[in-house]
Amino acid sequence: MRTFLSLKKPEGLAIAFIIFYSIALGFQVREGNRTLFGKLTLAALFPLLKVSEMSIKVFKEGFEAYLWQRDNALKSEVLLKENLVLKGEINLLKPLKEENIKLKSLLNVPFLEEKKFNVARSLISYGTPFTRSVLLSFDEGCLVEEKSAVLDQFGVVGRIEEVSGTKARVLLLVDPSSSIGVTDLRSGVSGVALGNGKNLFAKYITNEADVIEGDIFVTSGQDDVFPYGMPVGRAVSVSDGGDYMKKIIIAPFAAMESLSYVLILPKVE
Template sequence: MFAEGPSVFSRFIVCLVLSFLLIVIDQRQQRLESVRATLAVVLYPIHLVVDFPTTLVRATAEKFSSRRELRAANERLRAENLELRFRMQRYQTLERENERLRALLDTSVMVGQKVLAGELLAVETTPSAHEIIINQGVRSGVFPGQPILDAEGIMGQTVHVNPFSSTAMLITDPRHALSVAVNRSGVRAIAVGTGSMAQLDLNFIPNNADIAEGDLVVSSGMDGVFPAGYPVGVIEVIEFEPTAPFARIKLRPHADLAHAREVLFVWPQTPEQDTPAAVPATEAPAP
């Protein structure tokens, strides 16, 4: 048996020093990502086990949904598909026209982007962090800092990528910021997370800018992480303060951040096109 006292203490001191080292290294550098990814593989079964009841409920519900419900869903999807295809026709002509015009203007052309569908795991990270865990990882080609969208708009970007899964930070996380533009007037700003799923702050818009409630705000692509032109949110509240240099603007996220289960990973434009100089990360320090 071990003697108590000094032995416990010395072991404790070793652990203390190791913890401080880990914290400092993890904070200042990205070197521990591989350690994190390796350990995450070991822990992935826990995520799957916790997610299992949710998956089971969904699977059972699908199995026992009646023929009539299925027919109704089928009909609705058909109608939706028809409408989307109709819009797509117009979109294709517009895209071609846009390409032509861009070529006339001699600017870079943005064409179809590669996407990958992923599914959220019903597990939680720390309560305050707006992070989600998705069942796609390095094996599907996911990389850190990759944009994530749902059917409605931008959701966030990946922060830790493991072989089988990845952790993504939502745009509403207080540590997150992205470069956006008002769709109508082209005014640029930074959308910063607030810690509430239903709200983003729009910073650095001057008091006299052309902006109105209900304006759609889209990604500007200038941060080098998010592709340009995807919806981020809708302006909900504008407060002008005569003494402050910038207006206080609140944004309601367009993506269904709290309920989306299927998400899309987006790859930036293919390398042969000239992309704007990439900024390493959009993560801003604490606002």
């Protein structure tokens, strides 16, 4: 308090200023040439200089640490934002990737050879346990007509029953009201396959016909809907059905339960 009051006097203030500049000078000439007076001044001011130097050092280090911390915090904030954006992009890309894989698999279907087709997306599968339909959505430019064949990458799915705008209803092969002409790929025996809700029943094949379990059935091309040679399913059970006819159960190749994208073939003329 007394020191503070003495600063209000010109003498006190002048001395304070002179001391201040002396310290500053001592500090500045420390590393330069030292005279006897300079050394004496330095010796007298050494503790003060040391404290000042240390405090400056601590302040500098603290300030540098603060800057480092601030810079890193800013960087981490930016990285966090970038990370969030990238995560979002990845989440957006995931379904696209899956979609791409599915579409690629459709492109590589061997049995289509060079046939033209449209691609549609399955929106919803509906029906009772014995009536099975799927609603499709397709692009505006696609020419989709009723009675067109619908396939997935494994085989025949069904036929289009109804078209409305860019939507179409597909009657699945396994629907009890569906029927399709089939041929045994091994023996060439033909028949008609009807849906039973889950599988297909091949009808009109006599007991003498050469059909065994494991035979692959393809479309016969006689029903004016499906062209010849589209895979339908595999015979899982062959038995005597009475009336001189075989009872053949065919498991469809098409993944009826998990349809995502399907191919629509142009209507057979």
